[in-house]
Amino acid sequence: MYSRNEILVVVGSVVLRSAISLCLPGVSKTLQSSIQLSTLMTSHASLLEGIYLQELGLDPYDGGLVHQAPLLVSLMSQLQGTYDLLYPLIDAYIVITLIKLAKAKNLKLAPWIVGASYAFNPIAVLANQAKSSMIFTNASIVSALYYAVEGYASLSALWIAIASYLSYTPAFLIIPLTKVVARAGNVLNFISVLILSVGLLIGASYQITGDWKFLNSTYMTVISFSKIAPNMGLWWYFFTEMFEFFIPFYTMVFSLYNVAFVVPIALKIEGLFAFVMTIGWLNFSKPYPELTDLPVYLSLLLILEPCFPYLGYVLLSALLFLHSIILAPIFYHLWIDLGSGNSNFFYAITLAYSLAMATTIGDFLWAYVQMSYHDDHPEEKNVKLSQL
Numbered sequence: 001m002y003s004r005n006e007i008l009v010v011v012g013s014v015v016l017r018s019a020i021s022l023c024l025p026g027v028s029k030t031l032q033s034s035i036q037l038s039t040l041m042t043s044h045a046s047l048l049e050g051i052y053l054q055e056l057g058l059d060p061y062d063g064g065l066v067h068q069a070p071l072l073v074s075l076m077s078q079l080q081g082t083y084d085l086l087y088p089l090i091d092a093y094i095v096i097t098l099i100k101l102a103k104a105k106n107l108k109l110a111p112w113i114v115g116a117s118y119a120f121n122p123i124a125v126l127a128n129q130a131k132s133s134m135i136f137t138n139a140s141i142v143s144a145l146y147y148a149v150e151g152y153a154s155l156s157a158l159w160i161a162i163a164s165y166l167s168y169t170p171a172f173l174i175i176p177l178t179k180v181v182a183r184a185g186n187v188l189n190f191i192s193v194l195i196l197s198v199g200l201l202i203g204a205s206y207q208i209t210g211d212w213k214f215l216n217s218t219y220m221t222v223i224s225f226s227k228i229a230p231n232m233g234l235w236w237y238f239f240t241e242m243f244e245f246f247i248p249f250y251t252m253v254f255s256l257y258n259v260a261f262v263v264p265i266a267l268k269i270e271g272l273f274a275f276v277m278t279i280g281w282l283n284f285s286k287p288y289p290e291l292t293d294l295p296v297y298l299s300l301l302l303i304l305e306p307c308f309p310y311l312g313y314v315l316l317s318a319l320l321f322l323h324s325i326i327l328a329p330i331f332y333h334l335w336i337d338l339g340s341g342n343s344n345f346f347y348a349i350t351l352a353y354s355l356a357m358a359t360t361i362g363d364f365l366w367a368y369v370q371m372s373y374h375d376d377h378p379e380e381k382n383v384k385l386s387q388l
Contacts, residue, residue, distance in 0.1 A: 005112040009095060009115045013092050021087075032045060036332070037132055037291050038133075039231050042067075044133070046066055055077065064217065069166050069218055070218075087128050090136065090139050091119070091124065094139050101146045105272075118299040134292040137163050141159075141170055145180070145275055148181045153187070156180075157181075157197060175278070176265065176266040176275040176278050179275075225254070230332070233289040258282070262282075273364075277364060280357060280360060284361065307364055310368075320352055
């Protein structure tokens with residue numbers, strides 16, 4: 001059963017997003033072209049292009065413009081005309097899942113607050129209007145975590161398989177998610193269903209497209225970073241300024257860096273905490289990040305409530321996020337539209353955004369270390385740690 005506040009949060013989420021779509025349709029069209037809220041891999045324009053080519057009987061992956069997964073393109077082609085309702089409903093589903101996750105963890109924080117942190121997050125509302133396909137990945141990630149916490153290994157495996165199918169980087173969340181599932185002793189079941197699900201999704205995609213070109217467009221483009229374009233990440237500026245001779249080497253280095261900390265985090269700390277920290281790390285280090293990644297990550301941080309007393313840089317992180325999110329579209333406009341700035345303007349803001357992400361990760365990791373130490377040494381509960 002859901003409380004009155006929880007129902008109001010879910011309904012409010014749908015009403016707010018639907019009202020903007022109905023009353024201000026121009027806002028949605030403007031935001032769909034925002035490089036802060038979607039990338040070449042997730043943009044609504046790319047999805048519509050894929051649907052259009054598919055309806056003409058052409059291969060969507062021939063021209064290199066479409067990067068969404070084939071099953072998503074096919075599904076969305078059947079749902080045309082419902083997008084203004086579909087996307088708010090997907091966000092409502094995320095809100096409901098976050099509320100259920102908060103209940104499963106028995107937080108002191110009211111579950112409806114966790115849901116509201118996503119439902120009424122301005123970035124989540126704007127991202128919903130931008131219609132980035134990342135919203136489907138986010139819904140799958142949250143579902144995978146919820147079912148893992150509840151001990152439903154098969155459902156968790158299915159959802160993380162869908163997330164990995166839709167977008168390359170969630171595949172690395174399998175490592176910490178396995179640790180969450182292991183608490184219920186269902187690892188073998190989890191791995192079996194995961195392999196089967198991925199195989200079925202890839203096989204179904206082949207049946208739809210008739211060839212394997214979609215693998216290059218959907219996954220290899222991300223791995224090789226073959227399409228360099230401004231986004232909220234760290235990669236694009238380096239590769240724009242780099243001599244072509246060095247690009248293959250540094251692509252490998254950056255790709256390794258993207259995943260280098262996933263295993264250590266998963267091995268060192270508790271499963272749920274490792275999962276959330278890995279989301280933050282991937283948002284920080286992946287080649288095509290966007291602001292659509294942020295609201296789910298921030299809401300999941302609320303699930304780590306026991307660490308709150310040990311946090312030291314909440315204000316700094318909040319101000320960095322606020323600073324970068326407000327200035328990013330302004331500096332991009334100065335650079336691209338007015339020509340009165342240059343790429344350094346926008347990249348400086350993406351650095352600030354990345355610093356904000358890194359600050360939250362570092363702060364929560366150190367908070368976890370302190371909390372674990374004090375749990376093991378209750379006699380030193382009032383001792384403030386500076387190092388271990």
